[in-house]
Amino acid sequence: MMWVYNLLDILSTIVEATIFYVITLCFCRTCRFQKIVSRLIPPAVFAIAVFIMSFFVDIGAYRIFVILALMIALTLICYKVSIHSAFIVMELAYLLIVPLSEATGISVMSLLYQGDTMTQVDGVSILKWQIYVFVILLKALYAVIVYRLLKNFKYEIQAKDTAVLSVSFVLVFAVSFASTYGYLNLGESNTLILDLVTSVLSVVFIVQFLYSRNVSYLREQEQQDKVQIAQLQQQYAYYQGKLKDEERIRSIYHDMKNHLLVMESRQNTEETRQMAETLRSQIADYENYVHTGNEFLDIILKDKAEKAREKNIDFSAFIDFSGVDFIEPLDISTLFGNGIDNAIEASEKLPEEQRVILVKAGKVQDFVSILIENNCSDEVHTEGHTTKADKFLHGFGISNMKKAAEKYGGTCTTTQANGKFTLKILLPLPAGKAVD
Structure with missing residues (x-):
């Protein structure tokens, strides 16, 4: 029966790597290497690292610190982004993978099973497989939702907005880590209160992020409007200048016609005919104005x-x-x-x-x-x-x-x-x- 859980762990890791891929796809537009290389390295390395820590290196809840650092490093290595943008990528990816998926999923299933969430498999106390499946489905659902919401996101979230988001993230992370540490390191199965608090704080973070996204959009639109106004004013100034030139040219238009008549009345030479033709061509535009x-x-x-x-x-x-x-x-x-x-x-x-x-x-x-x-x-x-x-x-x-x-x-x-x-x-x- 344990093989079922191992298979679910592998499936969960693939979905988590997909979430990381989706977040980088939405926020990281400029690749440092060939596009396919920059796009595939972060989720691939992420999946390998999670797989190793799941099956070969047992460091319990401390694996979270390794994953967070790895996501930031991979983002900065493979994409030309600012440090605060890399933090946004890490925070959103972690939020979707752990608090919003695992904490929320376990809380919901714990209420459904009235707290009876554990089972014995090969002498090991472990979450029921139904909960594993539900959490994996939540992760896949969140990956789809995030991609639909952020696939056209083109605005830079400024450092000061990132700082505010990071404060909320630290709160979410602290409670989430306490819950994960209790389950993985201390063997505690009753973490419902911590999971519920984590879920609420995660929602608060998401609301703040959406607000920051809207602020970034409005800020960008305001900047575009300023540029457009400046361009229109420049165009207007250009035509005002042209209008002054036209008024000056019109003022000498009739004089030019008189000069032309004088030239034509002079001795009819090839030179005067050529000069008259030149003058006529020069004022032709004003005849057909x-x-x-x-x-x-x-x-x-x-x-x-x-x-x-x-x-x-x-x-x-x-x-x-x-x-x-x-x-x-x-x-x-x-x-x-x-x-x-x-x-x-x-x-x-x-x-x-x-x-x-x-x-x-x-x-x-x-x-x-x-x-x-x-x-x-x-x-x-x-x-x-x-x-x-x-x-x-x-x-x-x-x-x-x-x-x-x-x-x-x-x-x-x-x-x-x-x-x-x-x-x-x-x-x-x-x-x-x-x-x-």
């Missing part, structure tokens, strides 16, 4: 149209923003600047004959409608996302555009079909500005 009714938007469109021409993109804009004066310049820059930049970025990936961008905007009944349309690739990635949906849609300012639209009570939607990507923005007109 897009007038939207909003000077700031005019500058943005001119800048983007020049960029599109440089990349051999057919760029067309049909915009009437006359009377649309409720949108702040910074938000105009966000909505049009980001939207057209995205379209240019996507068009560059296409053959030149397919590079087409259309921008339409104006009042439509009680709304301001903005439409930006471009051809795009329908290539599907291995994750099941299209090129646009994966990189373009999520990586180049769509979130900022949505925030700007929501600021005015509007919406920002995207669709992709038949090789075209369409961005649609609808902003409700303020009272008194609706189109009859």
Whole structure:
């Protein structure tokens, strides 16, 4: 019958190593060695160490200290992480392996069996095999739950948060070690009170950890927002500078035309014809200048149209923003600047004959409608996302555009079909500005 318990010990060790693997998978993103090596060494060495201490080296409850030190060392050796991150890995792994699994499992089964948890196997007093199985199932369940909750965890828990968590961990560890020491070293079977206290303290630790995780997420989001605001302000300053340049150029535009007339009236030589042609080409952009009714938007469109021409993109804009004066310049820059930049970025990936961008905007009944349309690739990635949906849609300012639209009570939607990507923005007109 003892062979059954040995088999259960081996199974339990495998599940514990899996828990350690899952925790490192969620928290340790940068490997020191080849990915497969860094991922497999920690759980493999952990399992071997636990196996040796279970069957060949009997040090009782003191094995816990060896396991804790081993988890920290393996994490630091195989991954490029901070020391406090390695402590988080160790604390969570230990919590799932011992307090939340063993202490909770034994407490539940002790209540179920009314304290009769021990049995005799080959003259040795040992926990009933049903309790072993229940604890192993709990460990496997916790491994699945933790992976589902933390697989996308990308935020660094700071050292001060780790210090607070470590205080809670020390409390859990102290009570848990007392229970384990009583069972393994002193042969005590009635550790129900200690196990219950351990379970409660473990739950407290988990709550604190989840709180720290949320704080880290909010801190990261705040930092991202600051970066985005700085980028938008930089973009706004750029277009303000461009607007001043355009005003200066417009002020000499008519003078340039007069100079051109004088040159053409002079002696008709090849030199004067060449100079006149050069001047005409230089002012051609201003002859075809897009007038939207909003000077700031005019500058943005001119800048983007020049960029599109440089990349051999057919760029067309049909915009009437006359009377649309409720949108702040910074938000105009966000909505049009980001939207057209995205379209240019996507068009560059296409053959030149397919590079087409259309921008339409104006009042439509009680709304301001903005439409930006471009051809795009329908290539599907291995994750099941299209090129646009994966990189373009999520990586180049769509979130900022949505925030700007929501600021005015509007919406920002995207669709992709038949090789075209369409961005649609609808902003409700303020009272008194609706189109009859």
